[in-house]
Amino acid sequence: MCKILFFLMAVVATPCFSQTKTLWDGEANPANCNKAYGSVISGADAYDGNACFRAEPDQFHTSKIGFNCSNAWRADISGFNELRFYIKSNQNGQTTSIRFTTYFAQSNWVDLVPYIQSGGGISTDYKEVRIPLNVLKKQGYDLSSIEYLEFATTTVNQLFFFVDNIQVVDLQSPNLMLQPVSDQVLKIRISERFDTTGCYKVRNYGLKSQTDPDYQVLRNPVKVGRHHQVAALLSPSGAPIVDYELFLIVNEPVKIGSVYNLTVNDIKDLSGNAAHLDTTFTFNDTEIYGNVKANQVGYLPAGPKLGKLGNFLGDAWFMPVDTVNTPVFQVRNESDQIVFSGTSQFLKADSTFSGELVFDLDFSDFNTPGTYYLYVEGYGRSETFVIADDVYDNLYKQTARALYYQRTGKLDGPYAENWQRGALPATTAEIHASHASSSLNNASDFPVGTNIPMTSGWLDAGDYGRYVPTAASALFILFTAHELYPQKFPDDYYNIPESGNNIPDILDEIKYETDWLKQMQAPDGGVYFRVTPATWSTGLPEEELNALYVSEKTTQSTALFAAAMAVASRNFKKYLPDYANNCLSLAKKAWAFLQQHPETSPVVNVPGISAGPYPDPIDLDNRAWAAAELYKTTGEQPYHTAFLDYYAQIPHQFHATMSWSQHTFKAAWAYATTKFPVDNVLVTEFKAKLNEEVLMNYNKRTMDIHAYHGAYHPFKGYVGYGTFGMAQSYAFDYIMFSFLLSKPELLDLAKIQLDIPLGNNPLSKTMITGFGKNSPKPLYIGPRLKTSLRRPFPAFRCLARLLRS
Numbered sequence: 001m002c003k004i005l006f007f008l009m010a011v012v013a014t015p016c017f018s019q020t021k022t023l024w025d026g027e028a029n030p031a032n033c034n035k036a037y038g039s040v041i042s043g044a045d046a047y048d049g050n051a052c053f054r055a056e057p058d059q060f061h062t063s064k065i066g067f068n069c070s071n072a073w074r075a076d077i078s079g080f081n082e083l084r085f086y087i088k089s090n091q092n093g094q095t096t097s098i099r100f101t102t103y104f105a106q107s108n109w110v111d112l113v114p115y116i117q118s119g120g121g122i123s124t125d126y127k128e129v130r131i132p133l134n135v136l137k138k139q140g141y142d143l144s145s146i147e148y149l150e151f152a153t154t155t156v157n158q159l160f161f162f163v164d165n166i167q168v169v170d171l172q173s174p175n176l177m178l179q180p181v182s183d184q185v186l187k188i189r190i191s192e193r194f195d196t197t198g199c200y201k202v203r204n205y206g207l208k209s210q211t212d213p214d215y216q217v218l219r220n221p222v223k224v225g226r227h228h229q230v231a232a233l234l235s236p237s238g239a240p241i242v243d244y245e246l247f248l249i250v251n252e253p254v255k256i257g258s259v260y261n262l263t264v265n266d267i268k269d270l271s272g273n274a275a276h277l278d279t280t281f282t283f284n285d286t287e288i289y290g291n292v293k294a295n296q297v298g299y300l301p302a303g304p305k306l307g308k309l310g311n312f313l314g315d316a317w318f319m320p321v322d323t324v325n326t327p328v329f330q331v332r333n334e335s336d337q338i339v340f341s342g343t344s345q346f347l348k349a350d351s352t353f354s355g356e357l358v359f360d361l362d363f364s365d366f367n368t369p370g371t372y373y374l375y376v377e378g379y380g381r382s383e384t385f386v387i388a389d390d391v392y393d394n395l396y397k398q399t400a401r402a403l404y405y406q407r408t409g410k411l412d413g414p415y416a417e418n419w420q421r422g423a424l425p426a427t428t429a430e431i432h433a434s435h436a437s438s439s440l441n442n443a444s445d446f447p448v449g450t451n452i453p454m455t456s457g458w459l460d461a462g463d464y465g466r467y468v469p470t471a472a473s474a475l476f477i478l479f480t481a482h483e484l485y486p487q488k489f490p491d492d493y494y495n496i497p498e499s500g501n502n503i504p505d506i507l508d509e510i511k512y513e514t515d516w517l518k519q520m521q522a523p524d525g526g527v528y529f530r531v532t533p534a535t536w537s538t539g540l541p542e543e544e545l546n547a548l549y550v551s552e553k554t555t556q557s558t559a560l561f562a563a564a565m566a567v568a569s570r571n572f573k574k575y576l577p578d579y580a581n582n583c584l585s586l587a588k589k590a591w592a593f594l595q596q597h598p599e600t601s602p603v604v605n606v607p608g609i610s611a612g613p614y615p616d617p618i619d620l621d622n623r624a625w626a627a628a629e630l631y632k633t634t635g636e637q638p639y640h641t642a643f644l645d646y647y648a649q650i651p652h653q654f655h656a657t658m659s660w661s662q663h664t665f666k667a668a669w670a671y672a673t674t675k676f677p678v679d680n681v682l683v684t685e686f687k688a689k690l691n692e693e694v695l696m697n698y699n700k701r702t703m704d705i706h707a708y709h710g711a712y713h714p715f716k717g718y719v720g721y722g723t724f725g726m727a728q729s730y731a732f733d734y735i736m737f738s739f740l741l742s743k744p745e746l747l748d749l750a751k752i753q754l755d756i757p758l759g760n761n762p763l764s765k766t767m768i769t770g771f772g773k774n775s776p777k778p779l780y781i782g783p784r785l786k787t788s789l790r791r792p793f794p795a796f797r798c799l800a801r802l803l804r805s
Contacts, residue, residue, distance in 0.1 A: 020168070020270075021075070021080065021167065022165070022166070023067050023070060023166045024065060026046065027050065027051055032068070033066055033069040037062065038053055038054055038056050038057075040053055047164035048164070048165070051164075052163060054160050054161070055161040057096070057152065057153050057161075058153065060153065062151060074145045076144045076145060076237065076240075078234070080133055080168035080170050081133060081171040081172055082131065083130070083133055083168055084131075084166075084168070085165055085167065086127065086128055086164045087112070087127060088126045089124060089161050090124065090158075092121070092124055093122075093123070094121055096111075097110055097152040098110055098150065099149075099152075101147060102141075103145075103147065104236050107141055110135055116129055126162075145237035149166060169271070174192045174194060174267065175190070175191035176264055176275050176276075177189040180281070180283060180288060181288065181319065182285075182291060182311070183256075185311075185319055186221075186248040187246070187247055189244070189245055192244065193244060193270055194244060194268060194269050195268045199224060201224075201266075202221050204267075205224070205248050207250065207262050208261045209261070212255050212260065214252040215252070215254070219250065221250050222250060223249040224247065224316065225313040225316025226246055226316075227245045245314065247314060249313070255283065256377075257284070258283055261280050262278075262280075263278050264278075285377065285378055285381075286380070286381055288381065290380070291309060291311045291319065291376070292307060292376050292380055293382060294361075294759065295759055296772030297766075297772055298385040299391065301387055303364075303748060304362075304748050306709065307329070307360075307361035307374045307760065308360065308707075308708060308760055309327065309329070309358070310354060310359060310707075311356055312354060317355060318356055321359065321379070323357060326345065327343075327378070328343055328376070329375065331373075331375075332372060332375050334370075340365075342363060346359050353707070354707060354762035369389070370387055373385065400505070403509050404494065404509060405419060406458040407459070408424045408455070408464075412497070415495055422541060422542025423541060423542060426454065428451040428452060429548035430450070430549050431449060432448070432552070432606060434606045435550075438553065439602075440552065440553045444522075444524045452550065453519055454519055456515040458474075458512070463536055464533060465531065465532035465611045465612060467529070467612055467614055468517070468520055468560055469557065471517055471560075471564070472561070472563060475514070475517075475564045477658065479570075481506075482510075484735070489505070491505055494509065504575075507575060510568070511576075514583065517561065518586060520557075521590065525589040525592055527557045527590055528553055529551045529552060529556075530551045530611060531548050532549060532551070535610050551609065552606070554601035554619075559594055560626070560663070562594070562629070564629075565584065565586050566584065566626070566634075567629050567633070568580070569584035570632070587630060587633075588630070621662060621663040622663050624664065627642040628670035631670075631674060643667070652664065655697065669736065672686050672687070691741060694733075694737075698733070702749070702752070709756075710726075710752070711727045727753040727756040735747065758771065758772060
């Protein structure tokens with residue numbers, strides 16, 4: 001028996017598979033098995049069943065069998081203890097060595113002789129081999145991904161090995177770890193997947209205390225909940241680390257400072273290994289995190305300040321909290337003194353999104369700068385946060401600097417800090433063969449196979465492509481922010497190579513992208529859709545040695561280019577007039593191309609190119625945006641007329657503000673914010689729809705439907721690119737709406753949106769690397785960093801500084 005104050009032991013990262021698993025037995029799809037210098041054969045040589053693998057190594061070649069045909073391709077076996085298989089040879093007294101391999105690593109070579117169960121060498125009769133997996137593992141390769149079992153070379157002529165029934169076995173009982181969740185909930189963390197047959201039997205759990213009168217007689221929980229979740233991904237394999245949990249729910253709350261004894265019996269893993277727990281703990285709610293949530297970066301003194309209370313107990317659902325006599329909460333300073341208190345407000349039973357009874361902790365009336373945390377008796381505390389006028393300054397700086405880390409070029413020491421790397425080697429890209437069959441191809445185009453300059457630009461989210469549709473949308477956001485609040489974007493602030501050149505750093509970073517974008521324009525003014533390698537990249541940028549290919553021109557990309565270059569001209573005019581004039585000239589050239597090609601291009605689908613498709617079947621909204629931006633930049637009537645024409649042909653729907661494929665909002669925004677004459681009916685309609693449709697929908701989604709008051713992805717089953725970016729998108733939308741509609745109160749809603757990615761969410765995790773106590777790591781951003789760098793660079797796309805009061 002051991003005594004603890006709160007935790008029984010440190011939590012260990014747990015791979016999700018830990019039971020006996022067959023890696024290969026030759027009985028399923030043997031003809032489809034990947035193999036080298038060996039054969040899958042059937043007949044009498046099989047140990048059992050009908051098939052086995054015959055390894056046929058020689059002095060120059062190893063032999064290997066792949067696990068692709070047995071549902072074990074790239075399987076994670078890091079949580080198992082022993083490798084077992086049967087082996088014989090066509091010659092007595094032989095030996096060999098084996099290892100596992102995968103696409104990024106190889107295990108240690110291991111000689112089989114010490115692990116043959118009946119002793120001696122490999123004979124002409126089958127013998128069982130049992131190898132502890134630890135002797136195969138090595139630093140940097142924990143067997144969390146396997147593809148092949150490989151057999152060493154040999155100098156013996158015509159030597160064959162017959163191998164069958166390859167398995168990994170779990171021989172170890174799971175670890176059980178106690179973690180109090182609240183005064184009515186105890187969590188048991190289990191180190192591996194377990195047998196659920198008896199886990200709901202409340203008699204298997206007992207709680208007793210000599211200091212709490214309510215527990216002087218052993219009591220069982222009234223309910224047990226079960227939960228598992230992917231907590232992280234192993235690097236570099238990507239195998240999931242899974243948390244397995246049981247929640248013991250009691251009727252009588254345990255008491256702060258009282259000592260309890262908990263017993264847990266009859267927990268078994270899927271291999272039947274049993275585990276028991278007998279532990280003593282002192283309940284201390286000030287060590288409980290996760291129930292009480294707050295913005296882990298902090299709040300502006302004059303802005304709204306909301307925390308949340310709630311937790312999800314798996315299939316037991318809501319953590320018990322009184323919804324009638326709601327709990328009192330406190331704001332405490334670094335000395336644990338109470339500086340503010342209030343009563344929580346029950347919002348809703350949120351079964352759809354968080355699985356919690358959600359309570360609001362509103363301390364907006366407290367505005368004294370300092371460092372604090374929220375506390376609710378029996379439920380614990382939040383992470384610390386700061387209240388200050390400059391609370392978002394470093395967040396703003398680092399989120400803007402994230403674009404620097406996406407550059408195609410080399411990242412050097414004083415700017416890249418701990419995240420230095422080389423550049424993408426290719427500085428040219430080849431005109432792909434698909435151009436020859438494009439309807440937009442003409443005699444002035446570069447011939448197929450021509451290499452054109454291709455430098456600068458930002459790498460895509462998860463690959464090394466550069467795409468015009470996503471570039472144009474990103475530039476709209478950045479340029480709009482600069483146009484709305486130019487005073488908030490100084491020079492010499494981001495610590496990028498261009499800092500200190502008397503140009504705002506944000507424009508220097510944007511120019512790195514527009515420099516690339518200019519190279520995407522063909523001689524006739526049309527614009528290429530994308531530039532990418534032919535296949536998805538797997539190494540660092542400097543390791544991508546394959547050629548880059550330019551996909552064909554499209555009218556969609558040409559219109560987006562025209563819009564982006566027109567905006568660029570306005571923003572660069574004050575600082576780089578020649579560059580700005582060139583941007584406008586290229587925008588007009590793209591516009592002329594569009595007038596010569598009035599039909600929408602088909603969606604790009606290039607055989608042999610694995611890259612982001614970004615399909616956009618309609619270009620009328622693209623053209624409307626291009627016309628609006630050209631009019632806003634020049635005031636020339638032909639662009640005004642063209643805008644009115646295209647705008648009349650598209651639905652006036654404005655919900656997709658930041659979309660790479662829908663540009664109606666961008667078109668209407670550019671038109672409504674120009675200094676030149678406009679059709680006031682259209683501008684009035686735009687503002688009315690923002691007021692009566694878009695804002696109503698935003699408020700419904702953020703303040704009514706979503707208990708955490710944040711924007712969410714509309715498809716709750718979807719987790720992927722952009723899932724956690726909705727709140728930042730809404731925050732910037734609220735800023736734009738506040739400006740256009742003269743509604744300063746919308747800025748408070750923008751500030752509340754920042755709470756969600758900054759930790760005031762059901763997971764109590766920030767979605768911004770490097771900020772808050774619980775920020776993501778490792779992070780999937782494509783293979784940008786060396787695997788030895790476990791801490792991802794600070795990266796976030798919201799422009800937090802715009803929210804300063």
